[in-house]
Amino acid sequence: MFTMRSFIFTLIILLFSCLHAKTLDEAPPHSACPIIDEVIVDLNELVDELRETKAISVFKKIHLKKRIDHLLANTKSYHEGKSDFTLEQIREQYHLFMLKVTAMIQATDAKLHQMICDAWSEIWKDIEDPIKFKKLTSNA
Numbered sequence: 360m361f362t363m364r365s366f367i368f369t370l371i372i373l374l375f376s377c378l379h380a381k382t383l384d385e386a387p388p389h390s391a392c393p394i395i396d397e398v399i400v401d402l403n404e405l406v407d408e409l410r411e412t413k414a415i416s417v418f419k420k421i422h423l424k425k426r427i428d429h430l431l432a433n434t435k436s437y438h439e440g441k442s443d444f445t446l447e448q449i450r451e452q453y454h455l456f457m458l459k460v461t462a463m464i465q466a467t468d469a470k471l472h473q474m475i476c477d478a479w480s481e482i483w484k485d486i487e488d489p490i491k492f493k494k495l496t497s498n499a
Contacts, residue, residue, distance in 0.1 A: 397470065397473075397474055398477055398478060399474045399475065399477070399482075400481070401478075401481075401482060401495060402485060402486065402495055403495065404478075405475065405478060405482060406424075406427060408471055408474060409423060409460065409471075412464060412468050412471050413467075413468075414463065414464040414467035414468035415463055419463065423456075423459075423460065426456050426459075430449070430452050430453060430456060430486075434449055434486055434492060435492070435496065437449055438493070446487060449487075450487070453486060457475065457479055460475060461475055461476065
């Protein structure tokens with residue numbers, strides 16, 4: 360699953376992104392993102408943007424696709440009541456995935472980096488809601 364090293368790395372990133380917030384709940388994990396006007400509206404659009412970017416190699420894209428599929432499978436099992444994972448564990452998987460993606464592209468595709476940062480919370484809302492999740496995955 361996740362190593363202690365990746366957990367500590369994620370925790371450090373989240374803490375640094377929250378320095379200006381009063382509590383950890385007030386600061387999103389993506390508060391250090393640049394500002395642009397274009398948006399990603401859902402997970403399917405995120406996948407399309409990741410597929411099109413030149414900031415990620417083909418092999419890394421294949422790896423990210425596997426991670427997305429794994430996240431979606433865990434979430435589907437959770438919503439069906441068949442999962443060994445809690446929603447909090449799935450959310451941790453989601454945040455680790457998004458942190459990994461933003462770290463890969465932040466220096467080479469600032470536009471996509473910002474689009475992901477802006478969509479971060481909204482995509483999670485679609486994943487955690489069983490009805491929105493079903494609509495999201497039926498369109499994939």
